[in-house]
Amino acid sequence: MQVAKALTIAGSDSGGGAGIQADLKTFQELDVFGMSAITAVTAQNTMGVHGVYPLSIEAVVQQIKVIAEDLSPDAVKTGMLFSAELTEAVANQIHTSSWLKLVVDPVMVAKGGAPLLQEQAVDSLKRNLIPLAHVITPNIPEAEIIVGFAIDTFEKRKDAAKAIFQLGAQNVVIKGGHGEGSEVTDLLFDGKEFHLLKSMRTETKHTHGTGCTFAAAITAEIAKGKTVVDAVTTAKAFIQAAIEDTLGIGSGHGPTNHWAYRRRGAK
Ligand SMILES: Nc1ncnc2c1ncn2[C@@H]1O[C@H](COP(=O)(O)OP(=O)(O)O)[C@@H](O)[C@H]1O
Numbered sequence: 001m002q003v004a005k006a007l008t009i010a011g012s013d014s015g016g017g018a019g020i021q022a023d024l025k026t027f028q029e030l031d032v033f034g035m036s037a038i039t040a041v042t043a044q045n046t047m048g049v050h051g052v053y054p055l056s057i058e059a060v061v062q063q064i065k066v067i068a069e070d071l072s073p074d075a076v077k078t079g080m081l082f083s084a085e086l087t088e089a090v091a092n093q094i095h096t097s098s099w100l101k102l103v104v105d106p107v108m109v110a111k112g113g114a115p116l117l118q119e120q121a122v123d124s125l126k127r128n129l130i131p132l133a134h135v136i137t138p139n140i141p142e143a144e145i146i147v148g149f150a151i152d153t154f155e156k157r158k159d160a161a162k163a164i165f166q167l168g169a170q171n172v173v174i175k176g177g178h179g180e181g182s183e184v185t186d187l188l189f190d191g192k193e194f195h196l197l198k199s200m201r202t203e204t205k206h207t208h209g210t211g212c213t214f215a216a217a218i219t220a221e222i223a224k225g226k227t228v229v230d231a232v233t234t235a236k237a238f239i240q241a242a243i244e245d246t247l248g249i250g251s252g253h254g255p256t257n258h259w260a261y262r263r264r265g266a267k
C-alpha cells in the first residue's frame with residue numbers, strides 16, 4: 001500500500017480548531033498520514049489566545065531531525081513559527097532535509113488579534129523561508145505585511161502575488177477571506193498565470209482555523225502527488241464545506257467542521 005505522508009511544523013491550539021490540531025485532522029480526512037513538529041504551545045479557546053509558550057530551538061529542531069531520519073514526508077507545511085530564531089532554525093532544517101514540497105502558511109495574527117509571529121520575525125520569514133516555499137498562502141493582511149503596500153483593489157492583490165513570487169515562492173495563493181462581497185475569491189499565481197478560485201461567502205463567526213485547514217488540505221493533496229492547481233482546488237472545496245456545515249461549538253469564534261468534506265461524499 002502506498003502511504004502519502006505529510007509533516008506540519010506549527011503551533012498547538014488547545015481549542016482544537018487551528019494549528020497542529022487542524023492540520024492533523026485535515027491530513028487524516030484526506031487519507032494522508034500526518035506527523036507534527038510543535039513550535040509553540042498556545043492556551044487557546046474560541047474566545048481567544050490566552051497564553052503562548054514557544055518551545056526551545058533545540059526541541060523544535062530535534063523533532064524535525066528525527067522525522068527526517070526515519071519517515072521522509074512527501075510534503076511539509078509550516079504554520080505558526082513565533083520568533084525570528086525559530087523561523088530561521090525551521091528553514092535551515094527544511095533546507096538541509098531537501099524537502100522541496102513545502103507549503104508555507106505565514107501565520108502572523110490570530111483571528112482575535114493576538115500576535116502569533118513577532119514583528120521582528122517577518123524579515124526572517126522573507127529571507128529564510130519564503131525562498132523555499134513551493135506554495136505560500138497569505139491572507140490579505142499577511143500579504144500586505146510581506147510586500148509593504150496596501151492591498152485595496154484586485155489589481156493590487158495581483159501585484160502583491162507577483163512581489164511575493166519575486167521573493168522566491170514558486171506559487172502564491174492570496175486568500176480572500178478578508179475581502180468584501182458575497183463571493184470569496186482566492187487568487188493563485190504560478191509565476192505565469194493567475195487562477196481564480198471562487199465560492200459563496202458564508203456569513204458566520206465560526207472561521208477559527210480556516211487558514212490552517214486550507215493550507216493543510218493543499219499540503220495533503222501535494223503529498224499525494226497532485227499538481228498545485230488541483231491541490232488548491234480541492235483545498236478550496238474542503239474549506240468551503242468545513243465553513244458551511246458549521247459545528248457551532250464554543251461561545252466565540254468556533255472551529256470549522258473538518259468532517260464536512262468527507263461526509264458530503266465529496267472525496
Ligand atoms: N466567510 C467565508 N465563506 C467562505 N469561505 C471563506 C470564508 N472565510 C474564509 N474563507 C476561505 O477560507 C480560506 C482561508 O481564508 P482566510 O480567512 O482569508 O484566511 P486566514 O484564516 O488565514 O485569515 C480561504 O480559502 C477562503 O476562501
Ligand SMILES: Cc1ncc(COP(=O)(O)O)c(N)n1
Pocket residue numbers: 010011012013018019020042044079080107109110111116207208209210211212213
Ligand atoms: C496555534 C495557532 N496557529 C494558527 C492560528 C491561526 O488561525 P487561523 O487559521 O484562524 O488564522 C491559531 N489561531 N493558532
